[in-house]
Amino acid sequence: MTDSGQKEKMMTHLEELFGFDLEQARTFISFFQDEMKRGLAGNQSSLKMIPSYIGRPIGSEQGEYMALDLGGTNLRVLTVRLDGRGGASVTAARRFTVPQSLMHATGHELFDFLARCVSSFLDDHSSKNTRSRHLAFTFSFPVVQNAVNSGILLRWTKGFAVSGVEGKDVVAMLADALSRQCLKNFRVAALANDTVGTLMAKCYADPDCDMGVILGTGTNACYPEKAGRIANMSNVPENREIIVNLEWGDFNRIEQNIFDQALDRQSLNPGAQRLEKMVSGMYLGELLRLVLLNLIEKGVWLNPEQRCHFQRIHSLSSEHLSRAEAGEDILSSMGIPGTTKEDAALLARVSHIIAARAARIAAAAIAAVVTWMDENIEKRHSIAIDGSLFEKYPQFRTNMESMLVELYGGRSAHFDLCLTPDGSAVGAAVIAAVAAKTYTRDEEWVGDS
Ligand code: ADP
Ligand code: MG
Numbered sequence: 001m002t003d004s005g006q007k008e009k010m011m012t013h014l015e016e017l018f019g020f021d022l023e024q025a026r027t028f029i030s031f032f033q034d035e036m037k038r039g040l041a042g043n044q045s046s047l048k049m050i051p052s053y054i055g056r057p058i059g060s061e062q063g064e065y066m067a068l069d070l071g072g073t074n075l076r077v078l079t080v081r082l083d084g085r086g087g088a089s090v091t092a093a094r095r096f097t098v099p100q101s102l103m104h105a106t107g108h109e110l111f112d113f114l115a116r117c118v119s120s121f122l123d124d125h126s127s128k129n130t131r132s133r134h135l136a137f138t139f140s141f142p143v144v145q146n147a148v149n150s151g152i153l154l155r156w157t158k159g160f161a162v163s164g165v166e167g168k169d170v171v172a173m174l175a176d177a178l179s180r181q182c183l184k185n186f187r188v189a190a191l192a193n194d195t196v197g198t199l200m201a202k203c204y205a206d207p208d209c210d211m212g213v214i215l216g217t218g219t220n221a222c223y224p225e226k227a228g229r230i231a232n233m234s235n236v237p238e239n240r241e242i243i244v245n246l247e248w249g250d251f252n253r254i255e256q257n258i259f260d261q262a263l264d265r266q267s268l269n270p271g272a273q274r275l276e277k278m279v280s281g282m283y284l285g286e287l288l289r290l291v292l293l294n295l296i297e298k299g300v301w302l303n304p305e306q307r308c309h310f311q312r313i314h315s316l317s318s319e320h321l322s323r324a325e326a327g328e329d330i331l332s333s334m335g336i337p338g339t340t341k342e343d344a345a346l347l348a349r350v351s352h353i354i355a356a357r358a359a360r361i362a363a364a365a366i367a368a369v370v371t372w373m374d375e376n377i378e379k380r381h382s383i384a385i386d387g388s389l390f391e392k393y394p395q396f397r398t399n400m401e402s403m404l405v406e407l408y409g410g411r412s413a414h415f416d417l418c419l420t421p422d423g424s425a426v427g428a429a430v431i432a433a434v435a436a437k438t439y440t441r442d443e444e445w446v447g448d449s
């Protein structure tokens with residue numbers, strides 16, 4: 001077989017391995033809803049369906065709140081003003097990068113870092129914003145809540161392995177760290193997941209919003225559910241709406257190919273977060289690296305001496321995929337000499353294959369949740385989406401939309417995928433405002449139904 005014939009055969013094989021066609025999407029949706037049902041009923045399920053103890057805002061909440069948003073790659077500290085008419089504006093913001101070393105440090109060290117960031121933010125903005133003392137904490141890891149301002153970390157994800165935090169209340173840990181920094185006046189009013197924050201932020205101005213989705217370092221989603229359909233919620237009125245965090249990154253009824261399996265084996269959490277490892281920003285670069293190494297080994301791409309450039313685990317990121325797909329010469333920018341246009345074209349194609357699957361799976365997961373709420377997709381659903389993968393990967397949205405068109409034809413127009421940048425952070429402020437009138441650890445239910 002000619003070189004190019006062998007290359008083509010290999011690419012077709014990869015397309016099959018990473019394929020996620022209409023039939024697979026339909027099966028996925030049915031399994032996904034099955035797991036949702038089990039999770040809601042409190043049965044064993046890969047979808048944890050964690051109640052957030054908070055409902056959607058009505059748009060009239062107002063005040064100024066401070067938010068701390070820990071996503072995975074970034075930490076953001078900001079103040080947000082809610083005008084009571086659906087308008088939310090960030091009045092001050094600062095971004096910090098979480099140092100790699102802290103991802104393997106002790107809980108004490110990590111939370112001290114968070115508190116120092118708050119302190120340094122206050123130093124910068126003290127003149128304007130010293131009044132705000134309600135802090136909302138967006139903490140985007142699987143947490144089981146028993147009140148809006150308390151939650152126990154189930155397990156770390158997204159490369160974090162900080163000791164002494166799993167099984168602990170992260171609000172209490174933050175409050176302790178704040179008082180070690182002499183920020184004793186702060187009250188952590190609400191704890192939220194970034195998905196819940198994103199939904200809340202969008203919903204504050206758009207009542208049709210009934211889903212929050214994260215497509216960033218990790219991936220996850222939430223939607224409003226009737227309390228009566230959630231197990232162990234007898235303390236909340238049946239018709240009360242509670243936002244449920246799916247923790248869909250852990251969904252596991254989806255087939256892994258050999259590259260997914262290799263990635264999983266070498267990860268910090270083998271067996272867990274199966275869907276996240278196929279979809280989110282943290283893993284797409286690694287999938288690409290594993291495929292490229294395989295292509296070098298098979299002799300269909302570059303040559304064996306160039307293997308060294310792809311040896312280091314996590315040396316490629318999802319940005320490499322999007323830049324390659326956009327036609328940038330990333331091989332030269334990685335310092336690999338003597339590569340050809342064909343080499344770059346193949347890299348772009350592999351990137352497309354991996355990222356298109358990610359987008360199609362994400363769209364199918366959204367479809368599963370939307371059709372759970374509205375079986376025949378009769379009304380408009382605005383889906384608030386936050387995260388750099390969705391925001392910055394040029395074809396990600398288009399690939400998601402074409403999956404929805406394949407699934408539902410014209411009715412797919414009822415899915416409105418809305419980029420909600422800053423959603424998780426702005427939403428934290430909305431959560432703090434809603435929390436003020438609902439349910440906290442020390443109080444009885446004081447909601448209005
Ligand atoms: P977080 O998840 O910490 O809140 P982000 O939403 O910014 O942070 O997501 C970070 C993830 O997005 C990283 O995995 C990063 O590789 C990916 N990313 C950032 N920029 C791009 C881009 N231009 N194309 C594709 N992926 C990107
Ligand atoms: Mg984020």
